[in-house]
Amino acid sequence: MTFSEAQNRIKKLRSEIDYHRYNYAVLDEETISPAALDSLKMELFRLENEYPELITPDSPTQRVAGKPLDKFKKVVHSAPMISLFDAFSENDMRDWEERNVNYLKRTIREEYYCELKLDGLAIKLRYVNGLLVEGATRGDGKVGENVTGNIKTINSIPLRLRVPTASELNALGLNSTEKNELSKLIEKGTIEVRGESVMSKKVFAALNKKYLSLGKAELANTRNGAAGSIRQLDSKITAERKLDFYAYDLLLDGYERGEIIRTREGADKLANLLGFKTLKQNRVVKNLGEVFKFYAEVEKKRAALPFEIDGTVVKINDLKMWLTLGIVGKAPRYEMAYKFSAEQATTKILDIIWQVGRTGALTPTAVLEPVKVGGAKISRSTLHNFDEINRLDLRIGDTVIIERSGDVIPKVISVLKNLRNGHEKKIAAPDFCPICNSSVIRTGDEVAYRCSNKKCFAVMMREIIHFVSKNAADLEGLGPKVIEQFLNGGLIKDAADLYDIKKEELLSLERFAEKKADNVLKMIASRRILSLNRFIYGLGIRHVGEESAELLADNYKKYLSLKLDSEKILNPKLKIKISDLIKYFQSLSREDLENLADVGPIVSKSIGSFWSDTHSLKLLDKFENSGLALTLNPNNSSEASSNLNSIKNSELNNKIFVLTGSLDGLTRSEAKDKIKQYGGKVKENITKDTNYLIVGAEPGSKYEQAKKLGIKILNEEEFLKLIK
Numbered sequence: 001m002t003f004s005e006a007q008n009r010i011k012k013l014r015s016e017i018d019y020h021r022y023n024y025a026v027l028d029e030e031t032i033s034p035a036a037l038d039s040l041k042m043e044l045f046r047l048e049n050e051y052p053e054l055i056t057p058d059s060p061t062q063r064v065a066g067k068p069l070d071k072f073k074k075v076v077h078s079a080p081m082i083s084l085f086d087a088f089s090e091n092d093m094r095d096w097e098e099r100n101v102n103y104l105k106r107t108i109r110e111e112y113y114c115e116l117k118l119d120g121l122a123i124k125l126r127y128v129n130g131l132l133v134e135g136a137t138r139g140d141g142k143v144g145e146n147v148t149g150n151i152k153t154i155n156s157i158p159l160r161l162r163v164p165t166a167s168e169l170n171a172l173g174l175n176s177t178e179k180n181e182l183s184k185l186i187e188k189g190t191i192e193v194r195g196e197s198v199m200s201k202k203v204f205a206a207l208n209k210k211y212l213s214l215g216k217a218e219l220a221n222t223r224n225g226a227a228g229s230i231r232q233l234d235s236k237i238t239a240e241r242k243l244d245f246y247a248y249d250l251l252l253d254g255y256e257r258g259e260i261i262r263t264r265e266g267a268d269k270l271a272n273l274l275g276f277k278t279l280k281q282n283r284v285v286k287n288l289g290e291v292f293k294f295y296a297e298v299e300k301k302r303a304a305l306p307f308e309i310d311g312t313v314v315k316i317n318d319l320k321m322w323l324t325l326g327i328v329g330k331a332p333r334y335e336m337a338y339k340f341s342a343e344q345a346t347t348k349i350l351d352i353i354w355q356v357g358r359t360g361a362l363t364p365t366a367v368l369e370p371v372k373v374g375g376a377k378i379s380r381s382t383l384h385n386f387d388e389i390n391r392l393d394l395r396i397g398d399t400v401i402i403e404r405s406g407d408v409i410p411k412v413i414s415v416l417k418n419l420r421n422g423h424e425k426k427i428a429a430p431d432f433c434p435i436c437n438s439s440v441i442r443t444g445d446e447v448a449y450r451c452s453n454k455k456c457f458a459v460m461m462r463e464i465i466h467f468v469s470k471n472a473a474d475l476e477g478l479g480p481k482v483i484e485q486f487l488n489g490g491l492i493k494d495a496a497d498l499y500d501i502k503k504e505e506l507l508s509l510e511r512f513a514e515k516k517a518d519n520v521l522k523m524i525a526s527r528r529i530l531s532l533n534r535f536i537y538g539l540g541i542r543h544v545g546e547e548s549a550e551l552l553a554d555n556y557k558k559y560l561s562l563k564l565d566s567e568k569i570l571n572p573k574l575k576i577k578i579s580d581l582i583k584y585f586q587s588l589s590r591e592d593l594e595n596l597a598d599v600g601p602i603v604s605k606s607i608g609s610f611w612s613d614t615h616s617l618k619l620l621d622k623f624e625n626s627g628l629a630l631t632l633n634p635n636n637s638s639e640a641s642s643n644l645n646s647i648k649n650s651e652l653n654n655k656i657f658v659l660t661g662s663l664d665g666l667t668r669s670e671a672k673d674k675i676k677q678y679g680g681k682v683k684e685n686i687t688k689d690t691n692y693l694i695v696g697a698e699p700g701s702k703y704e705q706a707k708k709l710g711i712k713i714l715n716e717e718e719f720l721k722l723i724k
């Protein structure tokens with residue numbers, strides 16, 4: 001980006017951010033989600049970092065968040081209402097623990113107290129001599145808004161603290177001095193309770209139903225419902241909105257953290273005894289592993305909870321540790337918000353690609369400048385159909401808001417048109433199918449454009465499924481459903497694309513979370529070296545089965561051995577260039593091909609046309625440039641490569657095997673792999689050249705044939721000995 005482009009972008013970002021800020025902070029109207037607004041601020045922040053000379057005092061980056069509103073009296077907080085650091089992944093949480101370990105210079109043995117992170121408005125309540133005297137919002141952290149009148153309409157906030165009984169205080173594990181001091185504080189001292197005011201999902205739905213019938217503007221979400229209700233000048237409106245309050249912190253005036261009440265768990269119990277609601281889901285855990293379990297459980301239960309949460313908060317349970325660890329920058333070291341995915345972010349549209357689905361419908365997918373949406377990097381987003389592009393008035397180069405909730409495919413929600421610079425490109429409907437180049441049609445009122453070639457998707461699917469199969473590339477776990485998902489998601493157009501899939505592309509698919517994406521990538525990486533015979537078989541050349549593929553690979557090996565010395569041929573690191581392979585096959589005449597054993601006129605014709613067909617040449621070219629490497633080694637695992645020496649010495653080397661009947665301890669394909677691994681060959685039928693017949697249970701006619709020809713017959717046990 002040039003200086004003047006940056007200057008332009010900064011100007012536009014500032015006015016867009018300011019527009020939404022004003023709507024929200026002054027007019028109480030949310031015109032963009034906080035996550036999307038954060039995303040814009042982040043972009044501005046990054047640009048200003050790059051061009052510090054462009055920072056101005058009125059830039060939104062120079063603003064302290066959440067200035068109190070003028071319409072309320074101001075409250076100076078006794079202790080600042082700070083914020084929390086955010087974590088979005090297990091790794092973020094491990095980093096947090098490691099930072100604390102480094103800070104403390106010792107390992108962390110402390111328990112953690114895991115809490116729900118309520119999505120509402122932070123409130124502090126001051127009780128003097130047991131009476132509620134002040135309720136305030138956070139404001140900018142130092143100065144908040146006095147909303148005592150409104151707070152008093154919340155039924156779950158006690159106007160006078162409940163006095164716990166002696167046995168209740170005993171149960172808290174307090175000694176008699178502590179019990180006395182606490183009782184004194186409740187009745188004759190100051191206690192501050194901090195927590196979250198929330199609107200339940202039920203109240204939110206009922207209110208919106210009512211507002212809709214009255215023609216009034218609906219509430220955008222429960223957080224807005226809570227925040228808007230508390231910051232009302234008319235407390236009747238607050239009351240109508242039936243808010244709830246949950247306590248998450250207790251400050252005992254005149255006492256340090258950890259005095260009287262030693263743990264976060266204890267503070268929660270005490271808040272409860274004082275008459276507050278606390279979250280019954282909160283619990284003590286012993287280590288990060290258990291924190292992750294808590295998080296996973298909460299994530300599962302999230303939808304069924306009566307209120308909205310946006311994650312969990314993990315706190316060191318021992319309150320004395322809070323003093324030791326303290327605060328850094330804007331937030332404490334001793335607690336961390338371990339959040340669910342922020343669901344919206346802003347990014348740029350780099351391109352639009354068209355996917356062909358099972359029904360031949362062409363679906364546009366937006367290629368995005370990679371962006372983190374709640375911990376996961378996303379680089380693609382579905383657009384459904386061409387009408388959606390028109391409805392959004394989407395152009396290449398546009399800045400858009402994308403949304404991703406849970407494992408659902410990310411969507412483009414809206415276009416920030418004010419950020420356009422005039423270089424955006426309009427998107428045209430497709431004329432030709434990106435897969436088979438057939439013309440594209442749109443019939444009647446249908447929204448979808450379709451490929452006119454009815455077999456397009458099915459053929460493509462079949463080709464890829466064959467390529468990934470066990471006896472070809474053996475890309476384990478990539479079943480037809482996953483392949484279809486990859487095709488529909490625009491991750492692949494053919495088998496060659498499989499080797500270049502990126503993590504962020506996988507994360508853009510439904511049901512693909514971190515772990516699954518990592519596993520798929522690991523599996524593909526472990527199969528980046530593929531033997532030539534498997535590759536040729538995987539290409540799906542008509543009439544070329546496993547054996548013919550082996551023959552073709554063997555013949556190429558022979559051809560190479562004329563050019564290279566045998567050490568090189570046996571070198572497991574020798575990589576085959578696909579362009580050489582193409583040249584070799586193109587140089588073979590039909591007769592040459594027919595002269596190769598087992599290849600008749602039909603097969604030779606099919607092989608010949610495959611290596612000259614433009615569609616296959618395009619695919620081969622993609623393979624050449626993909627992350628796949630081909631070897632002459634008859635197996636494709638690294639284990640096989642290290643076995644090359646044993647091949648040379650093995651009894652199996654160059655021996656021809658035939659199998660019949662079913663084996664007990666290994667599958668037929670495993671047996672074949674073993675034989676090949678030791679340099680042997682496997683054939684379907686018994687001939688005079690066969691060296692061994694391996695016989696399993698219920699053998700077929702091959703057994704009699706072999707006996708007649710005097711071929712050595714091995715049972716499973718003997719075979720296993722041979723390959724040991």
Ligand code: IVH
Nearest residue numbers: 082083084115116117118121122196248313
């Ligand atoms: S402890 C330093 N515990 O999350 C602030 N906060 O993103 C102490 N929140 O402003 C906060 N549930 O309003 C804490 N169980 C919980 C919470 C919680 C929701 C809110 C709180 C805070 C915001 C920070």
